[in-house]
Amino acid sequence: xxxxxxxAFVRGINxxxxxxxxxxxxxxxxADFGHANARTVLNSGNVVFTAKxxxxxxxxxxxxxxxxxRLDVAAHVVVLTEAEMTAxxxxxxxxxxxxxxxxxxxxxxxxxxxxPKLEPLLDQDWDDDVLALGSRAAYLWCAGGIxxxxxxxxxxxLLKDAVTTRxxxxxxxxxxxxxxxx
Numbered sequence: 001x002x003x004x005x006x007x008a009f010v011r012g013i014n015x016x017x018x019x020x021x022x023x024x025x026x027x028x029x030x031a032d033f034g035h036a037n038a039r040t041v042l043n044s045g046n047v048v049f050t051a052k053x054x055x056x057x058x059x060x061x062x063x064x065x066x067x068x069x070r071l072d073v074a075a076h077v078v079v080l081t082e083a084e085m086t087a088x089x090x091x092x093x094x095x096x097x098x099x100x101x102x103x104x105x106x107x108x109x110x111x112x113x114x115x116p117k118l119e120p121l122l123d124q125d126w127d128d129d130v131l132a133l134g135s136r137a138a139y140l141w142c143a144g145g146i147x148x149x150x151x152x153x154x155x156x157x158l159l160k161d162a163v164t165t166r167x168x169x170x171x172x173x174x175x176x177x178x179x180x181x182x
Contacts, residue, residue, distance in 0.1 A: 006051045006059060007080050007082075011077070013073060019074075023043055025070075029066045030063065033066070045075070046173075060077040061077075076164065078110045087136055094141045097141055102167050103143065106140075107164075111162060114159055121155070121158070146167075152165065
């Protein structure tokens, strides 16, 4: 695996008052493994960095363990390569439909092989909401808002804790940072 840009999405930190992780601590944690140019996006556990030769799965495990050991925070992590992140962005067939990026959710499973578990949801009627699948992520258009939609809960029920979500606006910011740093 060649050295290159990666993004780590940490699930469930800084939501409400639990699992508080300062972004400076997250950047330091990643940099302490010898990864360069660690930069965070927003305050919700998104860190872009230039990784050593480790696989994305190994990097995720490394960050999960360090979060627990150093910060006493148990959280799942998924790491995407720059190519995977580009695919996630390019495969979003709902981007043109979404007139509000905060209502367009990208669900990234920790294991790509879990995506087919969502296929039964494609056949269901979601009223004005829409689900689409890509090769590395699922896209959820929640027309009436995320809290009003049944779709995010259905995705979570099928994938359990093995998925993390970000809205489209956040994904765009992460992509911009990855591109700028490249």
